[in-house]
Amino acid sequence: xxxxxxxxxxAVALIILAAGAFRFGxxxxxxDTEDFLAGAGGEEMSERVTEQGTDTGKIAVIHLDGxxxxxxxxxxxxxxxxxxxxxxxxxxAADPEVEGIVFRVNTPGGGVVESDEIHDxxxxxxxxxxxxxxxxxxxxxxxxxYFVSAPAERIYANGQTITGSLGVIMQSFNVSELADNLGIxxxxxxxxxxxxxxxxxxxxxxxxxxxxxxxxxxxxxxxxDVIENGRDLSREEVENLADGRIxxxxxxxxxxxxxxxGNLDDTIGAMKETLDRDPDVVxxxxxxxxxxxxxxxxxxxxxxxxxxxxxxxxxxxxxxQLMYLYTD
Numbered sequence: 243x244x245x246x247x248x249x250x251x252x253a254v255a256l257i258i259l260a261a262g263a264f265r266f267g268x269x270x271x272x273x274d275t276e277d278f279l280a281g282a283g284g285e286e287m288s289e290r291v292t293e294q295g296t297d298t299g300k301i302a303v304i305h306l307d308g309x310x311x312x313x314x315x316x317x318x319x320x321x322x323x324x325x326x327x328x329x330x331x332x333x334x335a336a337d338p339e340v341e342g343i344v345f346r347v348n349t350p351g352g353g354v355v356e357s358d359e360i361h362d363x364x365x366x367x368x369x370x371x372x373x374x375x376x377x378x379x380x381x382x383x384x385x386x387x388y389f390v391s392a393p394a395e396r397i398y399a400n401g402q403t404i405t406g407s408l409g410v411i412m413q414s415f416n417v418s419e420l421a422d423n424l425g426i427x428x429x430x431x432x433x434x435x436x437x438x439x440x441x442x443x444x445x446x447x448x449x450x451x452x453x454x455x456x457x458x459x460x461x462x463x464x465x466x467d468v469i470e471n472g473r474d475l476s477r478e479e480v481e482n483l484a485d486g487r488i489x490x491x492x493x494x495x496x497x498x499x500x501x502x503x504g505n506l507d508d509t510i511g512a513m514k515e516t517l518d519r520d521p522d523v524v525x526x527x528x529x530x531x532x533x534x535x536x537x538x539x540x541x542x543x544x545x546x547x548x549x550x551x552x553x554x555x556x557x558x559x560x561x562x563q564l565m566y567l568y569t570d
Contacts, residue, residue, distance in 0.1 A: 299521035302334040310352025331363040351386025351567040360390040378509035386566030392472035398504040399491030407568035408484035
């Protein structure tokens with residue numbers, strides 16, 4: 243590399259550092275220093291008005307975007323943040339000015355445990371705080387996306403939303419035949435017969451399959467219970483619908499899985515009609531802090547969304563997992 247190129251690269255680096263320093267300085271003036279230095283775990287919830295109302299009170303819009311999984315924020319501060327989502331529900335529930343929540347769900351689903359935690363939050367807000375939750379489904383609200391929607395007071399979907407995929411899946415790869423062909427042998431020392439269940443390097447036995455099927459069936463029963471309790475459907479009707487197939491929003495409205503066809507604005511409008519008021523519509527955001535400063539600086543160097551997607555894929559493929567997940 244010649245001298246001119248080194249000079250050019252140095253100039254770019256200085257510009258990036260200067261931009262980062264400017265953001266840092268601006269944040270110090272706009273944010274409490276202690277909160278700024280606290281990092282992602284210590285931030286206060288900030289609020290943004292997206293629609294000014296004519297009456298007092300608020301409707302909180304909470305977004306679920308991406309695969310439902312443990313962890314948060316992706317490696318550079320983007321992507322789905324499970325704890326942040328739960329915190330947003332807690333914040334809206336505790337705020338006496340919030341009269342209702344619109345839950346915007348756009349996900350193919352994800353982890354069974356994480357989906358269950360969100361489901362319980364939706365239920366808690368309604369039963370313990372007396373605040374209705376209306377769901378607005380985005381392009382996808384399948385499997386775990388439907389699981390977290392089921393307890394809501396009302397569910398709206400776009401006519402072409404992909405929903406359904408009601409059920410449970412557990413997947414892994416088996417490369418035992420390929421390993422044999424390549425002369426690769428597996429050496430596993432285990433304390434019990436089933437310690438390496440679903441190993442990629444040995445064939446699944448009938449006993450293995452029976453154990454795993456019982457686990458999937460248990461989670462499936464929980465899924466059916468959630469839909470039966472959340473919707474005006476009999477158990478037989480739910481079981482007929484919950485065979486893993488997907489539905490469009492129009493089909494879901496016809497079979498009773500959603501209440502009506504409509505977009506986010508329609509859902510907000512329906513909640514205003516129920517409240518018989520025109521309150522502000524607000525959304526929550528992370529407070530700006532040190533973690534986000536470094537995340538934004540890194541964004542200028544890397545395509546952070548692609549990295550986050552790779553990180554999410556790696557996390558979802560760390561061995562077999564029980565999932566409420568639609569995979570195409």
